[in-house]
Amino acid sequence: MDEPPAAPGGEEAARPEAVLPDDDLQVFLKALASGTRQKLFAHFADGEELTVGEVAERAGLGPSTTSEHLAVLRRGGLLQSTRSGKLVRYRADKEGIAELLGQLHSYLRSPSGARDTS
Numbered sequence: 001m002d003e004p005p006a007a008p009g010g011e012e013a014a015r016p017e018a019v020l021p022d023d024d025l026q027v028f029l030k031a032l033a034s035g036t037r038q039k040l041f042a043h044f045a046d047g048e049e050l051t052v053g054e055v056a057e058r059a060g061l062g063p064s065t066t067s068e069h070l071a072v073l074r075r076g077g078l079l080q081s082t083r084s085g086k087l088v089r090y091r092a093d094k095e096g097i098a099e100l101l102g103q104l105h106s107y108l109r110s111p112s113g114a115r116d117t118s
Contacts (some may be wrong), residue, residue: 010055013046021103021104027077028077028078028098030076031073031078032076034070037072037073039078040066040069043055044091047091049059049082049090050089051087052070054077055090070090073080076091077093077096077099077100078096079091079092
C-alpha cells in the first residue's frame with residue numbers, strides 16, 4: 001500500500017480527505033495554543049470576575065498585552081465579559097467551554113471521512 005508523501009521536516013502531509021474542526025473549535029484551540037493565555041486563563045479557575053488591570057497586575061504583564069490576550073480568550077469561547085461603565089470584567093465561560101470540549105471530543109473520536117465538509 002502506498003503511503004502519503006512526507007512533508008518537509010519529516011512530518012506526514014495532510015490527507016486530502018482529512019476534515020478540519022469547525023471555525024469555533026479552531027478559534028478555541030488557537031486561544032489555548034499560547035502558554036501566556038493558558039497562564040492568564042488560570043486566574044479565572046476559581047470563578048473570579050477580574051478586570052484587565054487586575055489580571056495584568058497578577059500576571060506581571062502590561063495592560064495592553066493582557067487586554068489583547070483576554071480578547072483572544074473571549075473570542076475562543078473561554079471567557080465572557082461584561083461592561084460596567086469604563087470597566088470590563090472577565091469570567092470563565094463554563095457553558096461555552098463545556099460545549100467546545102464536547103465538540104473537540106466528537107472531532108477526535110470520529111473518523112475523518114465520517115464528517116460532512118459542506
